[in-house]
Amino acid sequence: EVELVESxxxxxxxxxxxxxxxxxxxxxxxxxxxxxxxxTPGKGLxxxxxxxxxxxxxxxxxxxxxxxxxxxxxxxxxxxxxxxSLTTEDTALYYCxxxxxxxxxxxxxxxxxxxxVTVSS
Amino acid sequence: xxxxxxxxxxxxxxxxxxxxxxxxxxxxxxxxYDVNWYQHLPGAAPKLLIYxxxxxxxxxxxxxxxxxxxxxxxxxxxxxQPEDEADYYCQSYDNALGVLLFxxxxxxxxx
Numbered sequence: 001e002v003e004l005v006e007s008x009x010x011x012x013x014x015x016x017x018x019x020x021x022x023x024x025x026x027x028x029x030x031x032x033x034x035x036x037x038x039x040t041p042g043k044g045l046x047x048x049x050x051x052x053x054x055x056x057x058x059x060x061x062x063x064x065x066x067x068x069x070x071x072x073x074x075x076x077x078x079x080x081x082x083x084x085s086l087t088t089e090d091t092a093l094y095y096c097x098x099x100x101x102x103x104x105x106x107x108x109x110x111x112x113x114x115x116x117v118t119v120s121s
Numbered sequence: 122x123x124x125x126x127x128x129x130x131x132x133x134x135x136x137x138x139x140x141x142x143x144x145x146x147x148x149x150x151x152x153x154y155d156v157n158w159y160q161h162l163p164g165a166a167p168k169l170l171i172y173x174x175x176x177x178x179x180x181x182x183x184x185x186x187x188x189x190x191x192x193x194x195x196x197x198x199x200x201x202q203p204e205d206e207a208d209y210y211c212q213s214y215d216n217a218l219g220v221l222l223f224x225x226x227x228x229x230x231x232x
Contacts, residue, residue: 035221037167044226045159045167045210061220095166105214105221107157107172114166 002026002110004096009115014087020115022079022096030054030074033104036081038092039114048094049081053102063089086119093117124149125211125224132230137201141227143194143211149222151192154214158187158196161208161226170209171196198229206231 008020020036036048049060049070058070069082079096093116097108126144133139143156150156158171169178171187174194186197194211211224 037223039161039167044208045161045212045223047212047221047223050221059220062218097167100172106155107169107212108159108167109169109172109178111166111168 002098004098004110004112006094006096006112006115009094009117011118011120012086013121014119016086017082017084018086018117020081020083020094020096020117022112024077024079024096024098027098027110029072029077031102033057033099033101033106034072034079035097035099035104035108036070036079037095037097037108037111038090038117039095040092046092050099050104051079052104057103059105083117086117088119091117091119124215124218125213125222127209127211127224127227129225130228130230132232133201134232135201135203138197138199139201139229140198141196141209141211141229143196143224145192145194145213145215145222147192148217149192149213149215150189150194152216154216156187156189156194157212158185159210159212161210163207167210201231203231205229 005023035050067085071080093114095114096112098110100106155173159167161167174189
C-alpha cells in the first residue's frame with residue numbers, strides 16, 4: 001500500500017526557515033516524480049514545487065522560487081522541502097504527493113495527510 | 122495565481138446531475154496538456170478522481186466523468202450523493218509559466 005508521511009511542520013517566526021520531509025513506502029520511489037502542494041482555506045490548493053525521478057528536472061511556483069528548495073533521496077525513499085525566508089503568506093497545510101509519471105508533471109495519484117506550517121510572530 | 126478558473130460553488134439535489142467547469146487558455150488546456158480532477162473532503166487528503174482528461178482511477182465510481190474541449194474541461198457527477206459534498210479542483214500544466222496549475226476550486230453543495 002502506498003504511504004506518504006509528511007513531517008517537519010510547526011510554528012515559525014517570519015524570516016526563519018523550516019525543512020519538511022516526506023517518507024514514502026509501498027512503491028518504487030525512484031519510478032515517480034514527486035511534488036509539494038499546499039492548501040489554505042482562502043486560496044485552496046496551490047502547487048509549490050515538483051522534482052523528477054532523478055532530480056534532473058525541478059520546478060517551482062513563482063511565489064516560492066528563490067526561497068524554497070525541493071530535493072529527494074532515492075536511497076532513503078524521502079522527499080524534502082527546505083523553506084527559507086518564510087512569510088505569513090506561507091502559512092498552510094503542506095502535502096507531499098506522488099506523480100503517476102517518472103518525469104512529471106502528470107496527475108498526482110497519492111497524497112500524504114499533510115503537515116501544518118504556521119508562520120507568525 | 123491560478124489561471125484555471127472554476128465556479129466558486131455549485132449546488133444540486135441528491136440523485137441529480139451536476140457539472141463543474143474549468144476554463145484555461147492556449148498555454149495550458151488549449152495546448153493539449155492533460156486535465157486532472159481532485160476531490161477534497163474536509164480534513165482529508167485530496168483524492169485523484171479523473172486523470173488524463175477522461176480516465177478514472179480504480180475505485181472511483183462511474184458516476185464521475187471528465188471531458189475536455191478547446192481551452193476548457195468539465196467534471197460531471199451523476200446520481201449525486203450526500204457524501205459527494207466536497208471541494209473539487211481541476212489541474213493541468215502551463216507551458217508559458219512552466220508550472221503545474223490547480224484550478225480555483227469549486228465547492229459542491231448537495232442540497
